[in-house]
Amino acid sequence: MEDKKIMILTMMITMMVVGMKTIVAQNATTPTPIPFTSCYSRCFFFCMIEPQNMCTCTSTCLKKCLDTPAATPMAMDEHTLNLGYCKxxxxxxxxxxxxxxxxxxVQSMGRCVDSCSNKCTISYYLSP
Structure with a gap:
C-alpha cells in the first residue's frame, strides 16, 4: 500500500516537472510583452523605495517600460529607431x-503614453 502511494506521488511529481519544463520552454521562445501600466506601476514602486527624486523615477520608468529602441541602435532600422525615440x-x-x-x-500615464504612441505613429506615416 505504501509503495503504491509513493509510486503515484512520484508519477505526479514527474508529470508536474515535465509540464513546468514545457511551459518554461514555450515562454522562453515566445516572450509575452508586459503591458505599460503593469511595468510602470512595478518600476515606479521599486524606484521610490530607493532614495531618489520622483522625476528620476518617472523618467527612468518611462524609458524602461515604453517600447523604446534597444541599447544597440545600429542593429535597428531607421523607422523603428525614430518611432521609439518619438514615443x-x-x-x-x-x-x-x-x-x-x-x-x-498608472491608468492616466497609460492613456497619455498610448496617445503619444498614436501621435508618433500617425505623424511618422504621414511625413514624406
Missing part, C-alpha cells in the same frame, strides 16, 4: 507630470 520624447514631455510621489497615476 519616449512625447511621453517624457507630456506625461511625466502626471505621476505623483504617493500616486503614480
Amino acid at each position: 519616449l520624447g512625447c511621453a517624457t514631455s507630456l506625461c511625466s507630470n502626471i505621476s505623483q510621489l504617493n500616486n503614480p497615476n
